[in-house]
Every structure is written in C-alpha cells, then in structure tokens.
Amino acid sequence: xxxxxxxxxxxxxxxxxxxxxxxxxxxxxxxxxxxxxxxxxxxxxxxxxxxxxxxxxxxxxxxxxxxxxxxxxxxxxxxxxxxxxxxxxxxxxxxxxxxxxxxxxxxxxxxxxxxxxxxxxxxxxxxxxxxxxxxxxxxxxxxxxxxxxxxxxxxxxxxxxxxxxxxxxxxxxxxxxxxxxxxxxxxxxxxxxxxxxxxxxxxxxxxxxxxxxxxxxxxxxxxxxxxxxxxxxxxxxxxxxxxxxxxxxxxxxxxxxxxxxxxxxxxxxxxxxxxxxxxxxxxxxxxxxxxxxxxxxxxxxxxxxxxxxxxxxxxxxxxxxxxxxxxxxxxxxxxxxxxxxxxxxxxxxxxxxxxxxxxxxxxxxxxxxxxxxxxxxxxxxxxxxxxxxxxxxxxxxxxxxxxxxxxxxxxxxxxxxxx
Amino acid sequence: xxxxxxxxxxxxxxxxxxxxxxxxxxxxxxxxxxxxxxxxxxxxxxxxxxxxxxxxxxxxxxxxxxxxxxxxxxxxxxxxxxxxxxxxxxxxxxxxxxxxxxxxxxxxxxxxxxxxxxxxxxxxxxxxxxxxxxxxxxxxxxxxxxxxxxxxxxxxxxxxxxxxxxxxxxxxxxxxxxxxxxxxxxxxxxxxxxxxxxxxxxxxxxxxxxxxxxxxxxxxxxxxxxxxxxxxxxxxxxxxxxxxxxxxxxxxxxxxxxxxxxxxxxxxxxxxxxxxxxxxxxxxxxxxxxxxxxxxxxxxxxxxxxxxxxxxxxxxxxxxxxxxxxxxxxxxxxxxxxxxxxxxxxxxxxxxxxxxxxxxxxxxxxxxxxxxxxxxxxxxxxxxxxxxxxxxxxxxxxxxxxxxxxxxxxxxxxxxxxx
Numbered sequence: 001x002x003x004x005x006x007x008x009x010x011x012x013x014x015x016x017x018x019x020x021x022x023x024x025x026x027x028x029x030x031x032x033x034x035x036x037x038x039x040x041x042x043x044x045x046x047x048x049x050x051x052x053x054x055x056x057x058x059x060x061x062x063x064x065x066x067x068x069x070x071x072x073x074x075x076x077x078x079x080x081x082x083x084x085x086x087x088x089x090x091x092x093x094x095x096x097x098x099x100x101x102x103x104x105x106x107x108x109x110x111x112x113x114x115x116x117x118x119x120x121x122x123x124x125x126x127x128x129x130x131x132x133x134x135x136x137x138x139x140x141x142x143x144x145x146x147x148x149x150x151x152x153x154x155x156x157x158x159x160x161x162x163x164x165x166x167x168x169x170x171x172x173x174x175x176x177x178x179x180x181x182x183x184x185x186x187x188x189x190x191x192x193x194x195x196x197x198x199x200x201x202x203x204x205x206x207x208x209x210x211x212x213x214x215x216x217x218x219x220x221x222x223x224x225x226x227x228x229x230x231x232x233x234x235x236x237x238x239x240x241x242x243x244x245x246x247x248x249x250x251x252x253x254x255x256x257x258x259x260x261x262x263x264x265x266x267x268x269x270x271x272x273x274x275x276x277x278x279x280x281x282x283x284x285x286x287x288x289x290x291x292x293x294x295x296x297x298x299x300x301x302x303x304x305x306x307x308x309x310x311x312x313x314x315x316x317x318x319x320x321x322x323x324x325x326x327x328x329x330x331x332x333x334x335x336x337x338x339x340x341x342x343x344x345x346x347x348x349x350x351x352x353x354x355x356x357x358x359x360x361x362x363x364x365x366x367x368x369x370x371x372x373x374x375x376x377x378x379x380x381x382x383x384x385x386x387x388x389x390x391x392x393x394x395x396x397x398x399x400x401x402x403x404x405x406x407x408x409x410x411x412x413x414x415x416x417x418x419x
Numbered sequence: 420x421x422x423x424x425x426x427x428x429x430x431x432x433x434x435x436x437x438x439x440x441x442x443x444x445x446x447x448x449x450x451x452x453x454x455x456x457x458x459x460x461x462x463x464x465x466x467x468x469x470x471x472x473x474x475x476x477x478x479x480x481x482x483x484x485x486x487x488x489x490x491x492x493x494x495x496x497x498x499x500x501x502x503x504x505x506x507x508x509x510x511x512x513x514x515x516x517x518x519x520x521x522x523x524x525x526x527x528x529x530x531x532x533x534x535x536x537x538x539x540x541x542x543x544x545x546x547x548x549x550x551x552x553x554x555x556x557x558x559x560x561x562x563x564x565x566x567x568x569x570x571x572x573x574x575x576x577x578x579x580x581x582x583x584x585x586x587x588x589x590x591x592x593x594x595x596x597x598x599x600x601x602x603x604x605x606x607x608x609x610x611x612x613x614x615x616x617x618x619x620x621x622x623x624x625x626x627x628x629x630x631x632x633x634x635x636x637x638x639x640x641x642x643x644x645x646x647x648x649x650x651x652x653x654x655x656x657x658x659x660x661x662x663x664x665x666x667x668x669x670x671x672x673x674x675x676x677x678x679x680x681x682x683x684x685x686x687x688x689x690x691x692x693x694x695x696x697x698x699x700x701x702x703x704x705x706x707x708x709x710x711x712x713x714x715x716x717x718x719x720x721x722x723x724x725x726x727x728x729x730x731x732x733x734x735x736x737x738x739x740x741x742x743x744x745x746x747x748x749x750x751x752x753x754x755x756x757x758x759x760x761x762x763x764x765x766x767x768x769x770x771x772x773x774x775x776x777x778x779x780x781x782x783x784x785x786x787x788x789x790x791x792x793x794x795x796x797x798x799x800x801x802x803x804x805x806x807x808x809x810x811x812x813x814x815x816x817x818x819x820x821x822x823x824x825x826x827x828x829x830x831x832x833x834x835x836x837x838x
Binding site: 122123128149151154155157158159160161162163164165174176177178179181187188189190212213215216217234237240241242243244245246247248249250252253254279282283284329330332333334335336337338413416418419 | 541542547568570573574576577578579580581582583584593595596597598600606607608609631632634635636653656659660661662663664665666667668669671672673698701702703748749751752753754755756757832835837838
C-alpha cells in the first residue's frame with residue numbers, strides 16, 4: 001500500500017509516525033484540562049471530542065463515545081463501528097477532501113498538548129512469548145541445555161500483572177524497594193532494587209469481551225490495536241520472590257505504554273506469519289493466517305544530562321506467539337476478557353546481541369556491562385536514566401509509527417521509619 | 420462483647436449469622452431489578468439504597484453513595500465515614516430505638532431476594548500464606564525436606580489473579596478446558612480439566628487507595644472488610660503451565676465470594692495474633708498488634724441430588740501472614756492499590772487431615788480418595804457437585820457470620836470445532 005496523502009501537509013513526510021495510513025488514537029490535555037480523545041495526523045491532533053460535539057464526526061449516529069477521557073466507550077461499539085469510523089476519518093483528512101474547512105478548526109498542534117493514558121486498562125496480562133528472550137534468560141538461570149521450559153513450545157506462557165501500575169509515556173518511574181537476597185546471604189534485606197531493568201514489548205488492546213473460549217481467528221478480530229510497552233522489571237526482587245508462584249512485586253512498580261494506540265486496521269498491511277514451529281501446536285492455538293506484524297523496534301538509553309545511545313534494534317516479527325494466540329489461550333479456561341484488557345507480548349529480542357530487548361540480556365546478567373556513547377557503561381538502569389522505546393511498520397516512503405514510549409527512573413523513596 | 424439486641428427479633432437468635440453485632444454489607448435484587456445496597460440483620464435486609472433516598476439514613480450528609488449496585492462508592496468515603504455509618508445503623512436497629520417506625524418499612528426478607536456481587540472488584544490478588552497448606556502441597560510435589568520454598572518464611576508469596584473471574588455465591592462454575600500433560604506423555608492434550616478443586620480462603624477487601632509503600636498498621640486501616648472466598652483451581656492445568664511464571668489459566672475460571680462483606684469493625688472483637696515466627700520477619704512486615712481473626716470455617720461437598728458432607732473444619736487463625744501484612748507487602752514496590760482490590764488469603768488448612776482446605780490435600784493428590792456420607796468417594800470435584808464454604812466468628816451466645824459461599828460445578832462446554 002502506498003502513502004495515502006492528506007491535506008495536513010506534515011502527514012505526507014516520510015519521517016512522520018502519523019501519515020493518513022496510520023490514524024492512531026490517543027487522549028490529550030491542554031493546560032491540565034480534562035482529557036480529550038484525539039487522532040494523530042502528521043504533527044497535529046484531530047480533537048474528536050470537540051468534532052463529535054460539533055457533529056462533524058461521529059462513530060455511530062445518536063451515540064456519544066468521546067465525552068470520556070479514554071477510548072473504551074468507542075471500543076465497545078465493535079469492529080463494524082471501528083471500520084466505519086476509520087473510513088470516515090480517512091475521507092475527512094484525505095487530500096482534496098471537501099470537508100477540510102469543517103475539520104480544520106478541530107486540529108491542535110501536538111507540540112501544545114500533553115498526552116494522557118489512551119485507555120482505561122481493565123486488566124493487564126504479560127506474556128513470555130519471545131523465543132530468543134526466553135532462551136537467553138533460561139540459559140543464564142538454568143544453563144543452555146535447559147534454557148526453554150518443557151511447556152514453552154506448546155503454550156504461550158503468561159501471568160497476570162497489575163493494571164493499576166500501567167502509566168503513559170512521560171511518567172517518571174520511581175526505583176522500587178523490595179526484598180533482596182544475595183546468593184551467599186542467609187536472609188533477605190529490604191532495600192531499594194539494585195538491578196532495575198526495562199523490557200521491550202508490544203501491548204495488544206482487547207476491544208471486545210469474551211464469554212467462554214474463543215478461537216485464534218475470533219481473538220484476532222477482538223484485538224483493537226497495539227501500543228509500545230515497557231515492562232519495568234526489578235531483577236533482584238524477582239530472583240528471590242518468583243518461586244513458586246511467579247513474578248509479583250518485581251513487575252508491579254510500573255509498566256509504561258505509548259500514548260498512541262495504533263489500530264489493527266492500520267497495521268493490517270504489515271502482517272507476517274509467526275516463525276516456523278519446532279513442534280506442532282495444538283489445534284486451538286493454530287493460526288488461520290499471519291497474525292504477527294513487521295514492526296521495527298528500537299530502544300534508547302539516555303543518562304541524566306547525557307546523550308542517548310540506541311542499545312537495541314529488533315522487530316516484533318521475532319515473537320513465537322502472536323497476541324491473537326495469546327488471547328485465545330487466555331480464554332481457554334473460560335476466563336472472561338473485557339474491553340480495555342492489555343496483553344504484553346513478552347520481551348522482544350532478536351537472535352543476536354544488539355537485538356536483545358532487556359539490559360539483563362544485553363549485559364548478560366551484569367557480567368558484560370554495555371558501553372554507551374560518551375564513555376559510560378550500564379549493567380542495569382541507574383537513577384536519572386531515561387529509557388525510550390520507538391517502533392514503526394515501514395511502508396514505501398512512509399512509516400506507521402507509535403511515537404515515543406519513554407520513562408525516566410527516579411531515586412527510590414527515603415527509608416520509612418517503620419522499614 | 421455480648422450480643423447486642425435488635426428490635427428485629429430474628430437478629431437475636433444464637434444461630435443467625437447476622438446479629439446487630441455484625442451488620443454486613445451486600446447487594447441484592449428482587450425480580451431481576453437493578454441491584455440495591457443492603458445490610459443484613461437477622462433474616463431481613465435493610466434496603467439502604469431506599470433508606471438513603473428517603474433520607475432516613477446517610478453515610479455523609481449531601482453525599483449519595485448507594486445509588487450504585489456496589490459498595491465501592493461508600494468505601495471511598497474512608498474510615499471515619501465507615502465508623503459513623505456503622506454507629507448510625509447500630510442506633511437505628513438497636514432494641515428500643517426511637518427510629519424503628521421510620522426504618523421498618525425498608526426491611527426486606529432475605530428469602531425474597533437474590534444476592535449479587537457486593538463490590539466491583541478492581542483487581543484480584545491471591546496469596547499462599549497458609550503454612551500447613553504450603554507444607555502439604557510442597558511435600559507432595561517436592562518432598563518433605565523441601566516442602567516450604569526458601570523464601571516462604573520471609574515473604575508473603577502472592578500472585579495476581581483475574582478480577583473478571585470473581586463471581587458471587589450461587590453462580591454455577593463450568594469445568595474448564597486446558598492443556599493437560601500426563602507425566603509419562605510426550606506432549607500435552609487440550610481437554611476438560613480432570614482434577615478440578617476448591618480452595619478455602621478468606622478475601623480481604625481494600626477500602627482505601629495507596630500511593631507508595633504503606634506500613635502494616637496503615638494497611639490494616641485500609642482493609643474495609645472480609646468475605647469467604649473459594650479459589651477454584653484446575654490442578655492438572657496448573658501442573659503443566661505454572662513453571663516458570665506461576666499459575667495462570669488454572670486459576671482463571673472462577674473465584675467465588677460470599678455475598679456479604681463482614682466489616683473489619685464487626686470482626687474487631689475477634690482479633691488474634693499470627694502464629695509464632697520461625698524466623699523473624701523484616702521490620703516492614705512486623706505487626707504492631709493482632710491482625711488475624713478467630714473465624715471458624717467449614718466446607719461442605721454435596722453431590723448432585725445427594726446429601727452434603729462437611730469435609731473440612733478449620734480456622735482463619737491458622738494463617739501465617741495476615742491480610743494487613745500481605746497488603747503492606749503488596750505496596751512495597753510502589754504498586755498502587757485501589758478501592759475494591761480483593762486479596763485472597765491463600766488456602767486455609769489446619770495441622771490435621773480433617774482441617775485441610777482443598778481436595779488436593781484431603782485426597783493427597785488423589786491417592787487417598789475421601790469418603791463422603793452416602794458411600795461415595797471423591798479425589799477431585801465431579802460435575803454436579805456443590806461446594807459450600809461457611810464461616811463465623813463466635814461470640815458469647817451469638818455468631819458474626821458470612822452466610823454461605825456456594826457454587827455448583829457444571830460439565831465442560833462441548834468441544835469447539837476449532838479445538
């Protein structure tokens with residue numbers, strides 16, 4: 001698919017994340033007022049809350065869904081409404097649109113706004129579906145022969161995370177406290193995390209509820225869109241707490257998502273298949289078509305006051321399981337899924353060292369500190385460091401991007417007198 | 420504390436779960452109409468939604484909180500309002516109250532209503548804080564020498580569950596499908612669970628939000644009340660899926676709670692300390708006072724059309740960690756807790772066989788089937804079985820009870836054509 005041209009000139013630049021082909025959904029505020037729903041186009045945002053009120057635009061006649069500061073009400077309308085609304089937006093913003101004069105008053109420069117959470121996260125699940133990541137971590141902790149757990153090639157391993165900890169790009173993240181136990185210590189101590197890390201992931205947003213088991217094909221239709229996702233991880237807390245019931249406080253400090261939801265419709269042109277299977281999946285997990293996406297991803301680390309170094313370049317297509325497979329598996333027990341559920345893909349690492357999606361892997365558990373531009377090194381994140389994820393599917397002369405997903409790590413809170 | 424007498428005669432019976440000392444909070448409906456907030460008193464319910472509307476009762480003047488079918492809005496008012504409202508209810512319903520004539524029209528017989536979920540569950544966390552349960556399960560899976568994981572005596576082990584799967588007593592539970600792998604099989608199959616089980620737990624309801632770490636004392640003040648909780652568990656699904664990230668679909672089918680929230684205030688007279696510590700806890704987990712409760716618990720199993728057998732009798736005081744300790748630990752990473760969060764205590768087992776809180780323990784992994792009245796046996800739950808939890812703190816001549824927490828297991832859904 002070629003670039004679709006818009007009368008918003010900045011949307012036709014090959015460098016923008018937001019051409020007419022994209023039309024991602026977010027929530028913004030000016031001057032701290034209540035959040036409004038917006039659609040990115042070039043360096044502008046179409047204020048759809050105002051446009052709906054003015055009856056210039058509507059997802060479904062006689063329904064108001066943009067009077068709330070999230071996209072959940074719109075998601076509830078379902079796939080037919082999603083498609084109709086996207087068609088309408090495309091027509092309104094296309095080069096030569098007769099509606100330009102009616103729409104233009106509702107454009108706001110992105111430079112003048114602050115982005116908020118684009119959705120109300122119902123529940124948050126995180127998966128472990130990157131084969132290179134699972135192999136790297138498994139090799140570090142269990143040795144190369146036992147790197148992949150026996151179930152890994154059969155089942156998209158996942159665990160429930162904490163929806164209350166999901167924040168939007170730009171939110172500072174405070175280094176957590178936790179129980180830490182050195183391998184040679186007799187007992188744990190309660191102290192600030194020393195091995196704080198990021199995880200490069202994509203997040204799938206569930207846009208329709210389930211009632212009972214759903215097929216992979218149906219799960220694919222339930223996914224509204226995708227965000228970039230940084231699953232901040234306290235490696236030392238995790239090492240001590242995670243047996244036998246999995247990660248808990250190690251993953252509860254924060255998870256940062258990009259402010260823009262790129263819709264499944266916008267990504268449709270970039271579908272790719274999952275990698276070749278080592279063992280055949282059970283029928284309920286088999287995909288009827290390609291359900292991963294070719295999305296180039298990268299991560300920057302910038303020390304406080306220093307320059308950013310790109311420390312990872314990889315691709316979402318590296319995942320072993322798609323979000324549709326994960327969602328189908330999630331419903332296999334009858335677990336009810338709801339509008340606004342967020343599914344983290346799992347850490348996305350490629351097969352080579354510069355493609356690894358976490359510092360744990362990049363520094364090999366701290367044994368091989370990573371050299372950054374400017375002569376400093378990192379094994380794990382230090383206070384003041386900013387981690388920025390970026391991602392885009394690349395078309396011919398344009399990109400369908402997510403904007404930045406960024407967070408700065410602040411020092412741990414002072415020790416309370418009761419701790 | 421002695422029985423407090425009410426002008427509602429049935430509330431003065433030694434056998435009721437709902438004397439004036441209790442006053443638990445629930446949501447009920449008649450004829451399928453929208454849920455209304457109610458307070459149990461003897462065999463009646465005070466319709467507080469109607470009483471608030473009629474200005475007979477109010478939690479805080481000029482605030483309406485009972486026009487919604489859950490107690491979350493009331494919880495948000497905070498501990499001072501909780502105490503004032505309870506005082507007002509006590510005065511209105513006490514023997515000799517001058518307000519009897521004003522209140523009596525708002526009483527509804529419990530026999531005429533259906534109970535609904537008493538709260539909107541924000542997020543659900545389940546713990547593993549019963550020492551006898553952890554020892555039993557650990558002995559079965561890892562041997563008696565390694566029964567307790569190394570972290571268990573230092574940390575209240577927990578994992579995030581699925582809020583969308585929490586249902587109220589009386590809701591049928593459908594046997595789940597899942598990936599099952601026999602120990603001697605090469606690969607898993609996708610099939611209905613064969614080892615479906617209950618877990619006897621208490622659930623603590625978080626009534627105030629957190630922003631950063633909280634102390635155990637503060638956590639105790641944040642807990643609004645308690646429910647009975649049955650954490651339905653698919654043992655065969657869990658065995659195959661739970662390494663390395665913990666239980667997921669094995670716990671996602673359903674969790675049943677009692678319809679009545681018994682407030683922390685009502686249970687205050689029954690506080691007891693946690694059992695003696697084997698190793699001293701880190702300061703952030705130490706309790707400034709007794710924060711467990713002496714609550715007698717029992718579980719009935721009734722086959723379809725058969726008589727019920729009480730298969731377990733134990734006590735909440737058996738837990739090693741209190742809900743306040745669990746909640747304080749939950750916030751240690753900075754994880755934001757919210758009004759309506761539900762914390763499962765973990766399975767409550769006593770030290771002897773008839774005190775075990777799950778069939779996994781009672782039948783020792785299926786090796787010692789349990790004999791029921793009527794000559795039948797059970798290793799795990801069969802289709803048509805009803806599991807009923809009951810619990811009460813016992814005062815002198817009265818009980819502060821929870822009502823029944825019950826669920827019937829229905830057959831698994833038919834195999835879909837894509838599975």
